Amino acid sequence: MPADIDTPEIVDSHTHLDFPDFDGERDAVIERARAAGVTRMVTICTRLKHEPRVRAIAEAYDGVFYAAGTHPMSAAEEPMATVEELVALAAHPKFVGIGETGLDYHYSADSAAVQRESLRVHIEAARQTGLPLIIHARDADNDMARILTEEYRAGPFTGVLHCFTSGAALARAGLEIGFYLSASGIAAFPKSTDLREIFAAAPVERILVETDAPYLAPPPHRGKRNEPAYTALTAARMAEVWGLTPAAFARQTTANFDRLFTKAAALGKAA
Template sequence: MTTPPHMSAPDAAQPPRITDSHCHLDFSDFDGQQAEIIARAHAAGVTRMVTICTKLPQEPKVRAIAEAHDSVFYAAGIHPMSVADHAPTTVEDLIALAQHPKFVGLGETGLDYHYTAESAQAQQDSLRIHCAAAAETGLPLIIHSRDADDDMARILAEEHANAPYSCVMHCFSSSAELGRAALDLGFYLSMSGIAAFPRSTELREIFAAAPVDRILVETDSPYLAPPPHRGKRNEPAYTAHTARVGAELFGLDYAAFAARTQANFDRLFWKAAQWQAPA
């Protein structure tokens, strides 16, 4: 197993420690390279990564990556764009998966009407199942939302009123209205490389208006590489570039912002925070 820097004593020479709260280490872009990619992340100060399973048949592969690396945790669910192509899951199925010690979140799930609006009702049904599993397990829901703001805000609020749960709006790039609705429910917003793109001024304003104790950082790698790597394959090490943009938005130095996002991650992904590598 690889041993992340956060398992050892602090070293003033190490970069500030941050967590990539959302990546896809099982994707073919990374085949056979996970160990070196994780090592580069550690060198950049990214001491933990949550790799996300988007299709439940892939769960064993995603789980195996988390089991092989101390610094990698995982989550699983059915991506909204995959709902029409896969058998629906159940609350009981998701609860069973959540028993694994390195399974730390439910999803990603959500709504995507940009590419798959024809499956809107099936997506909504799947989202509600994931919400119920999050409420039952106490693990955070990981939400993908695109071109579905009104339905997303309504369903998240309805399900939260029915049975409270915690949640992160992953790779948040939706409207200010959806951002406020999520924050009002006590949820978190996650900054991806999109927030670092030069033309993302309005998105940066949404993040800057949010409480700093509700902000996470992520790569969504292999997608959405921030500058100076835009247009290339993204990887967890590049979380640091997005986090530096976040620090500027909140008027903090990088170390202080990194520490805030670490505390936020620990609060939301409590199972990852409590996990200890076997002796």
């Protein structure tokens, strides 16, 4: 079912449709997303061995694109990705981003050195392909800011700090090299006032929205399984940060997505 004519179209820039939480009902989940105005979504592969199944989902549904990389929490368990491997994957028409990659010292600090190596591999792949880098950062703000800044000086690349919940310094560092900040359901939680203030300091032209489904559902679904349809709920709350209507914010973040994810924009909703 397409979105109602009065429902603003929006993009879920980061979801995980391959996760078993959606087994047996992906058709219904995607149909609900479309009914809520989420006409496009990017489903993210977090372990390269799972790339075939993520690719298959993107191939099966109009408006669904994909990205692939090695999640930092898996970096010590998986074979080290190579630049050549990631560049080869990027040849697929619906492959639109590199990652997610990044640094997570909250749960995986013991693999910090491996994570940093993996991150730099993904950065080089983003450089070579021109596709945006999709960054996960948790309890690693200083190293993340340092590496992104160092690497950008060595050669530019684009990207997004996905599910942004870090501090203002990392937000500034990312914005300074042209990155975008993506708001998940966490940003819509009632007690996330400080986080919303960090977002408010950023240009609205650099903001994306996402679900990170099946995790981090926004109110009133907090604590339950998240799904792409709920992008609209997070967007409606975040629109207030910039004093915009939900429809205006949806238009703005969709334009932002198209500016960053140029390959997805070129293919369009029907791809």
